[in-house]
Amino acid sequence: MSPQPWRMYSSQLWAILRLELKKTLLARRGFWIYLLAFAPALLFAGHSFVQLKTGRTGDIGNDTHLFAGVFQLLFLRLSIFFGCVGIFMNLFRGEVLEKSLHYYFLAPVRRQVLVAGKFLSGLLASMVIFGSSIVLQFFALYWHFDSNVRQDYFYHGHGLEHLAAYFGVTLLACVGYGGVFLAAGVLFRNPLYPAVIMLAWEAISGFVPQMLQHASVIFYLKSLCPVTVPAEILMGKGNLLSLLAVNPTPASAPSAILGLLILSLAFLVLTGRQVRRMEIDYGTE
Amino acid sequence: MSENGSGKGPERQIIFEDVSKFYGDVLGVNRVNLSIPPGITSLVGPNGSGKTTLMNLMTGLVRPTRGRISVLGIAPDQPEQLFRRVGYCTQFDSFPRGITGYQFVYSFLRLSGHRHAEAHDLAEQAIERVGLTEAAGRKVAAYSKGMRQRIKLAHSICHNPSVLVLDEPLNGLDPLIRAESIALFRGLAQAGRHLLISSHVLHEVDLISDQVVLLSNGYVVAEGQIHSVRDEIQDHPTQILIRCNKPAELASQAFQQDCVVEARIHNDGMGVLVKTRDADRFYLMLNHIAQNGINIESVAPADADVLSVYEYLVGSEESTK
Numbered sequence: 001m002s003p004q005p006w007r008m009y010s011s012q013l014w015a016i017l018r019l020e021l022k023k024t025l026l027a028r029r030g031f032w033i034y035l036l037a038f039a040p041a042l043l044f045a046g047h048s049f050v051q052l053k054t055g056r057t058g059d060i061g062n063d064t065h066l067f068a069g070v071f072q073l074l075f076l077r078l079s080i081f082f083g084c085v086g087i088f089m090n091l092f093r094g095e096v097l098e099k100s101l102h103y104y105f106l107a108p109v110r111r112q113v114l115v116a117g118k119f120l121s122g123l124l125a126s127m128v129i130f131g132s133s134i135v136l137q138f139f140a141l142y143w144h145f146d147s148n149v150r151q152d153y154f155y156h157g158h159g160l161e162h163l164a165a166y167f168g169v170t171l172l173a174c175v176g177y178g179g180v181f182l183a184a185g186v187l188f189r190n191p192l193y194p195a196v197i198m199l200a201w202e203a204i205s206g207f208v209p210q211m212l213q214h215a216s217v218i219f220y221l222k223s224l225c226p227v228t229v230p231a232e233i234l235m236g237k238g239n240l241l242s243l244l245a246v247n248p249t250p251a252s253a254p255s256a257i258l259g260l261l262i263l264s265l266a267f268l269v270l271t272g273r274q275v276r277r278m279e280i281d282y283g284t285e
Numbered sequence: 286m287s288e289n290g291s292g293k294g295p296e297r298q299i300i301f302e303d304v305s306k307f308y309g310d311v312l313g314v315n316r317v318n319l320s321i322p323p324g325i326t327s328l329v330g331p332n333g334s335g336k337t338t339l340m341n342l343m344t345g346l347v348r349p350t351r352g353r354i355s356v357l358g359i360a361p362d363q364p365e366q367l368f369r370r371v372g373y374c375t376q377f378d379s380f381p382r383g384i385t386g387y388q389f390v391y392s393f394l395r396l397s398g399h400r401h402a403e404a405h406d407l408a409e410q411a412i413e414r415v416g417l418t419e420a421a422g423r424k425v426a427a428y429s430k431g432m433r434q435r436i437k438l439a440h441s442i443c444h445n446p447s448v449l450v451l452d453e454p455l456n457g458l459d460p461l462i463r464a465e466s467i468a469l470f471r472g473l474a475q476a477g478r479h480l481l482i483s484s485h486v487l488h489e490v491d492l493i494s495d496q497v498v499l500l501s502n503g504y505v506v507a508e509g510q511i512h513s514v515r516d517e518i519q520d521h522p523t524q525i526l527i528r529c530n531k532p533a534e535l536a537s538q539a540f541q542q543d544c545v546v547e548a549r550i551h552n553d554g555m556g557v558l559v560k561t562r563d564a565d566r567f568y569l570m571l572n573h574i575a576q577n578g579i580n581i582e583s584v585a586p587a588d589a590d591v592l593s594v595y596e597y598l599v600g601s602e603e604s605t606k
Contacts, residue, residue, distance in 0.1 A: 008398045011400075012398060015396045016396070019392055022383070095381075098379060100379050100381050100382070103389075103393070105345070105346060105364065106364075106368060106373050107364070107368055107393055107396040108364060108367070109396055109397075110364065110365045276362075279346065280341065281308070
């Protein structure tokens with residue numbers, strides 16, 4: 001067997017990915033994650049259908065704002081957030097509940113490699129689910145426009161640029177929330193508590209001092225969104241939901257990406273330390 | 286000769302040094318000191334005596350509250366090194382979701398870093414050794430209790446470990462597979478491996494063990510070869526069963542010896558059960574008795590088995606739990 005550690009680690013990572021991906025993507029009890037992920041696409045498909053049925057010619061500018069609002073308020077804050085709760089918190093917690101975590105703990109795998117492998121599998125699964133959803137949403141929303149208008153928006157306007165940006169934000173959201181909820185799955189027995197605490201923190205993060213804003217995932221994601229949500233258009237000024245779309249002091253794109261990666265890495269390191277000390281004690285579950 | 290070469294160095298032994306484990310306020314094991322050499326070592330004790338805790342401690346599934354453990358010179362908190370040399374067949378009866386018997390073994394080998402072809406060959410060999418080749422492609426969830434036990438055994442031996450830890454490995458096996466498994470354990474022990482086996486079926490332990498560790502309420506009450514442990518127990522006279530053609534005459538003569546505290550005819554009427562405080566002296570006298578026309582067919586200790594020793598040390602109530 002090869003004594004080179006990196007070669008060994010990569011081979012072990014592949015083995016973990018093979019085991020985990022099937023479990024995560026094809027789990028019957030994870031069906032709700034697909035529903036959550038593709039709900040916005042259904043919403044947009046419905047919108048397009050109504051537009052076509054009524055024969056109204058839509059305004060691409062309005063729909064771009066509509067997309068920005070749904071992306072920030074529904075897709076980021078609910079679909080991806082709770083989807084990542086379901087995917088990442090189950091990576092360790094689910095195995096403890098199923099009493100099968102010892103299978104990994106009895107293999108000659110460094111616990112940190114196990115954490116990395118599980119995180120990558122969760123990341124890949126969430127990227128497949130939410131990445132495909134964002135592409136589908138885009139086409140569902142702009143489907144009712146005349147093909148010339150659509151082509152003009154996609155190839156000569158900001159269409160593809162926005163799609164790429166939303167896709168990138170979606171992937172970064174999976175990285176950020178994935179890191180947080182992987183750690184939460186190791187630190188907490190009940191996923192409800194960390195999810196509610198995190199949801200509340202993300203909701204108020206726009207109004208806390210700037211230093212503290214850096215400790216929230218949504219701060220970085222909002223900074224990277226290509227279109228700002230005009231709160232008065234979507235919800236009316238002063239509406240509580242419209243406040244969620246506000247990002248008073250956005251970070252620049254490079255610092256937002258870097259900040260998010262550092263935040264996620266910090267949670268991964270914390271998870272690695274915790275899993276290294278973890279004991280198998282199914283009896284107390 | 287170097288310490289390692291003598292076979293007694295830390296690289297050749299499983300060592301527990303003053304190891305204690307508490308689950309909150311509940312005692313798992315306390316102040317365990319053991320040096321386990323190669324061969325079959327059985328952990329004996331009723332449920333809750335600390336057998337599984339000791340096994341989980343030496344495989345790093347739980348951490349000691351106090352003390353130090355070394356398995357062939359490797360600390361249990363280094364799984365990447367430990368599980369190249371250790372295989373553990375646990376009592377946990379749960380498996381990764383949706384996995385087949387073959388995948389269960391094969392994936393473990395892939396996790397260990399083996400390439401596909403090598404992992405495939407090793408997995409097939411291990412599955413064949415436990416007689417599960419035909420069922421290997423079926424999901425473990427559809428296996429019977431005995432089949433699950435065997436696939437766990439295949440998982441623990443597939444990488445040819447030097448140390449095999451087996452927690453109640455014969456549970457759920459039918460008599461034929463039981464005998465085959467015992468033969469497999471003996472073969473592995475004869476090849477110089479460490480086998481640590483827990484069992485609460487004491488007659489099984491007698492069959493397979495080179496040495497025993499007797500546990501009660503988290504404490505090691507005795508350890509070593511069972512005959513040596515029996516010899517250490519002074520407050521219970523040694524029982525010897527003598528099969529002969531004239532049991533009544535033998536009983537009468539034996540009772541006249543001052544080292545004999547009791548001599549009675551065996552329930553089947555074909556021998557005499559003697560209790561003595563000095564077995565060596567009694568064996569010498571038996572030679573004289575045999576010259577007086579009594580034909581002695583066999584002489585065997587009647588209480589140098591694990592059950593008797595455990596009862597003497599811990600009490601019959603505990604041993605039958």
